[in-house]
Amino acid sequence: MDMKNITLRQLDILKMLGATGSYTKAAERLHLTQSAVYVQVRKLEQEIGLPLTEQVGKKVFLTDAGSEVLRTSTQIKTQLEELSRSLEHLRDVDDGQLRIAVTSAANAFAVDILARFRQQHAHVKVLLNIANRKEVLESLERNDIDMAIMGEPPQNLDLLALPFHRNDLIVIAAADHPLVRGPRIPLERLVQETFVLREPGSGTREAILRYFEGHGLQIEGELIMNNNESIKQAVKVGMGVAIVARHSVLTKIEAGYLCELKVEGFPLSRMWHIVHRKGKNLAPAPFCFKTYLLQHQYVRSTQEFSQIIS
Template sequence: MNYTLNQLQIFVKVVQTSSITKAAEELNLTQPAVSIQIKNFQAQFEIPLLEIIGKKIYVTDFGKEIAASAEGILEQVYAINYKTMAFKDQLIGRLKVSIVSTGKYVLPYYLSDFLKANPGVEISIDVTNRGKVIESLEQNEVDFSLVSDQLESTQFDFIDILKNELVLVGNTETAAMNPSFDYNTFKHELPLIFRESGSGTRKIMESYLKKQGVSSLKRIELMSNEAVKQAVMAGLGYSIMPLIGIKREIKDGYLAIIPREGLPITTDWKLIWHKEKKPSPVAKAFMNFVLENNERIKQSFFN
């Protein structure tokens, strides 16, 4: 066997995400680079690790055993790194965060200086929808989560870090049509484009439309804000989207805001954690960093 730690890390991430594309995004690699490393890793085993059926990745029983062993190896490597940093009297450990998909436009600005000041800290970020984000906190799988709507449970503490505005958008051509979304005429208009069930943006969008008396809709449902954005730019329909993720497209003229009563909808980005979870030294340090630097970060990057 001649596999590398890099191959182990990539294989574990592919198993966790069941996707080459998602693994590449989370590892900040290109999709071809991930595919090549998986191919080279597989070449060292006579038994298949992964199976691709209908463009979907399935992990074989043998692959699951190899993934479990690989995780153990990587944990040992992390432990060695942590001990090395500890002798240098530096903060060490891993910070696990789950975020809603639009959170990728927010969290990096809160991590950048923190990681520069603490090179012994490693970050694990799971990007998913709101339902799974909350579930990861309840299952004690992460230290923090980042969401952008109201909390329904009292089992979490939080820090309000940033305002989040949601607006109705279309591309420049469809926005000029000024859709009514009236029940009697909506069947003749372009559809509304929604996120999947469990999405915080979807929840906010449905609540707004209900208040406007729009209950019977033609709709398209997509699994990410990026997919929704591309569909709206292509002229497939309209959507209510977080402004933070579409500023450049509005500035460049690919998208246009459609004024409506009750819009924009303003919520708060919240860094949340379970009240009963005892924070690790790394988690406590990050919490303090956010509290001390939130205003500076807002003024520097989100003013």
């Protein structure tokens, strides 16, 4: 059997046909005509020498041969992606790409850093994904990204996490909140307020709850929001108080929409971390970005810098 004329496009078409069970839907998803999908599947069957699909009623199914071809084609695509990543290590920094995920709490901060990095490396292709902490960790686990920027990295995963920038957490409230102009607020008084918090699994949420638990306190009332912008808006209109990264609300505080409350023990001093899988062989562009972060932030000496990037 000579299969040298099989194309990756034909394999993609077969995969989509198996996923949708319809020539029409497969054609729509692939932006092809229905006849083009049909012709390519027939050509693939001619190369294989076996029927790859069968129609039962109105739905198209893959035959056993079709399923076997699809399984092997998935392996081929995976190997080609690995080859592409391997070849990145042979390119110069500015010919490469940086695949990075950022937790939503670090959104504006990380975008500013990336903009400054690209002033020096304008041709680096940046693929940025802004997601919640759980999704960022899943991307690292699947090896879909080179690295991530987040606050509190988990301790139970096979990750290398390097602190590179201070991340102060402050308590914010609406500009007209009764506690704004009073004396420094005890924690016991603060926990009586309604808190606007991120969803379970958020690194900031976990840090906040651990802090209060460490002082024998528990938040009495809470509203849950799935992104930081919603939290800031909720606080602005008086729905509660919140604990957020100071850098993320500076403009709103300066504009008079929000206020920083003076609270016992605050600000909470945390760090932003650059995180990637242990043992990951970073291509030139990601390695250069990691080096840039550590050089330009809170590395105190050349010796410390040399130790931390090794």
